[in-house]
Amino acid sequence: MKQEITELIEISRFYGKNKEFVIAGGGNTSFKTESTLWVKASGTSLNNITEKGFVSLNRQFLNKLTSKEYSTDVKNRENEVKNDLAASKIDPNSELRPSVEAMLHHIIPHSFIVHTHSTIGNALLCSNNVEKVIQELFGNKALYISYTDPGYLLYKKTEEELKKYFETTGSYPKIILLQNHGVFVSGENINEIKQIYNFLTSAINNKITRDIDITENPIPDAFIKWIPKLIEKFQEYSFFTVRNTKLYDYFLQNSQTFLGISKPFTPDIIVYCKSKYLFIEDNWQDTDKVFSKVSAFHVKNHYYPKIILIKGIGVVSLEVSQEKADSVADVFLDMAIISFLSEDFGGPHFMNKKQISFIENWEVEHYRKKVFDKS
Numbered sequence: 001m002k003q004e005i006t007e008l009i010e011i012s013r014f015y016g017k018n019k020e021f022v023i024a025g026g027g028n029t030s031f032k033t034e035s036t037l038w039v040k041a042s043g044t045s046l047n048n049i050t051e052k053g054f055v056s057l058n059r060q061f062l063n064k065l066t067s068k069e070y071s072t073d074v075k076n077r078e079n080e081v082k083n084d085l086a087a088s089k090i091d092p093n094s095e096l097r098p099s100v101e102a103m104l105h106h107i108i109p110h111s112f113i114v115h116t117h118s119t120i121g122n123a124l125l126c127s128n129n130v131e132k133v134i135q136e137l138f139g140n141k142a143l144y145i146s147y148t149d150p151g152y153l154l155y156k157k158t159e160e161e162l163k164k165y166f167e168t169t170g171s172y173p174k175i176i177l178l179q180n181h182g183v184f185v186s187g188e189n190i191n192e193i194k195q196i197y198n199f200l201t202s203a204i205n206n207k208i209t210r211d212i213d214i215t216e217n218p219i220p221d222a223f224i225k226w227i228p229k230l231i232e233k234f235q236e237y238s239f240f241t242v243r244n245t246k247l248y249d250y251f252l253q254n255s256q257t258f259l260g261i262s263k264p265f266t267p268d269i270i271v272y273c274k275s276k277y278l279f280i281e282d283n284w285q286d287t288d289k290v291f292s293k294v295s296a297f298h299v300k301n302h303y304y305p306k307i308i309l310i311k312g313i314g315v316v317s318l319e320v321s322q323e324k325a326d327s328v329a330d331v332f333l334d335m336a337i338i339s340f341l342s343e344d345f346g347g348p349h350f351m352n353k354k355q356i357s358f359i360e361n362w363e364v365e366h367y368r369k370k371v372f373d374k375s
Contacts, residue, residue: 004031004111005038005051011114011190015197016046021116023334024327026268027182030105030113035059039105041096055098061088062106066159070152078362081152103155107162109172110186114193117182117268120201122338123208126180126265129346134177137203140168142175147351149358150181150267175200180266180351208344212337213246223284223313233291234304237318241329244314247336252311255281260339261309261332263350270351270359272331273317278305284313307332 008031015021015029028040037057040046044053065084070077085098099105105113124130134144143165148157158176165173174196176184185196219242227240251261258279264270278297284290298304306328308316317328342348351359 005054007031007190008038008054008112009049009051011112011193012040012046012049014190014194015114015116016049019330019334020119021197022046023117023268023330024272027114027116028099028101028105029115030054030099030102031111032059032105033111036090037062037102037106039102040099042099044096053096055094055096055102056090057085057088057098057102057106058090059106062103065103066107074358078151100151101154103152104158104184107155107159108176108184108186110174111188112190112193113184113186114197115182115184116197117266117334118197118201119334119337120204120208120341121177121183122180122266123341124204124345125177125182126338126349127342127345127347128349130179130349133207133345137207138175140165141173142177142200143173144177145179147179147181147355149355151362154178154181180349180355182266208341210341210344212340214333214337215246217244217246217249217314219244219313223310226285226287227316229287230290230294230308231318233294234318236304237306237320237325239319239322239325241317241322241325242314243317243329243333245333247333247340248309248314250340251336252279252281252309252314254311255279258309260348261336264356265335265338265348265350267351267359269331269335270356272328273307273335274303274305275356275360276301276305277307277309277332279309279311281311284310 008029012029015027021027025043025045027046029046030037030039032038037059038054039057040049041053041055070080085102089098101115124133131144134142143161145158145161148154162172174186178184183200185193185200187193187196231238231240251257262277264273264275278293280290280293282289294304306318310316315329315332317325317332319325319328339348
C-alpha cells in the first residue's frame with residue numbers, strides 16, 4: 001500500500017469518527033497523483049474506512065470529461081455522468097461507485113482533500129449572512145460558492161470559480177465553502193489539512209456568542225411504553241431512538257419555534273431524515289389523534305415520517321435498524337444545532353423547494369441511501 005493511501009485512511013478516520021464533522025455516510029476524501037485519483041466510494045462511511053472503501057480513477061479519462069457536452073435533460077445528464085465516472089475506474093470489475101463529487105476532487109489541484117459537513121462550518125454556510133461573514137473572516141483565503149445542485153452542476157460551477165480565483169490571486173484556494181452543503185479543505189499532506197480545519201473552525205467559533213445546551217432531559221417511562229404502539233402503525237420502520245435535549249425544548253415550544261427545524265439545510269439531511277417532519281404539539285397520549293396525524297402525513301407525502309417531534313418529549317427518529325435510527329437522530333440533532341447557531345449569522349437559510357426536489361428525485365442519493373440501508 002502506498003504511504004499516501006495509509007495517510008488518506010488515517011485522515012479519513014480522524015474526521016469520520018468525529019460527529020462534529022461527519023455523520024453516517026457523509027463527507028468524502030481523496031488523494032491523487034498525476035495519473036490516479038483515489039476517492040471515497042459513494043455511501044461508504046469514513047469512520048472505519050479501509051483501502052477497499054476507495055475507488056481509483058484514471059485522471060486522463062477524467063480530463064476528457066471536463067470538456068464533454070452532456071444532455072440538457074437533467075435525468076439523462078446525471079445518468080451520462082454516472083456512467084462516465086464508472087468508466088473511469090481503473091478496476092472495471094469493481095462494484096464500488098465513486099463519490100458523486102469525484103470530479104470536484106479531480107479539479108482541485110492539491111494532493112489531499114477532505115470534504116466534511118462540519119457542524120460549525122454549516123452554522124455559517126446555512127445562514128442568511130453567509131457571504132458577508134465569510135468575507136470578514138477569510139477574505140481571499142477561502143472560495144465561497146453559492147448553493148448549486150450537487151453533481152455535475154456543482155462541479156462545473158466550482159471549475160468556473162476556481163478559474164476566476166486563480167486569475168485574481170495567482171493561486172488556488174485550500175478552503176472551498178459550499179452554501180447549504182459543507183467544506184472542502186485541501187493540502188499537500190494530512191497535517192496541513194488538520195491545520196487548515198483548525199483555523200477554519202476556530203475563526204467561525206470566535207464569532208459565535210450563543211450558548212448551546214444539548215444536555216439530555218429524562219424521557220417519561222409512559223412514553224417509552226407508548227411509542228411501540230405508534231410503530232405498529234408503520235409499514236417501513238420498526239426501530240426508534242428518542243432524543244430529549246434542552247435544545248429541543250427551545251425548538252418545540254410551539255408551531256412558530258418549530259419552524260427553525262421544519263426544513264432541511266443540506267442534501268445529507270434529506271438523505272437520512274427526508275425533507276418533511278411531523279410536529280405533535282398536542283397531548284401525545286391521545287393515541288387516536290396522533291395516529292390520525294401520522295396517517296394524514298403519509299397520505300400527503302407518500303411516506304411515513306422518519307422524524308416525529310413531540311412537545312415535552314423531544315424527537316423520535318425511526319428506521320429499519322437501531323443503528324440507523326441512532327444515525328438519523330444524530331443527523332437531525334446536528335441540524336438543530338446548525339439552526340440554533342446560525343442565529344449569530346443572520347438566522348437560518350433553508351434549502352428551497354426546487355433544491356429539495358432535485359435531491360429527492362436524484363438517483364445518486366437514492367443509491368447512497370440504499371448503501372446506508374444495506375450497511
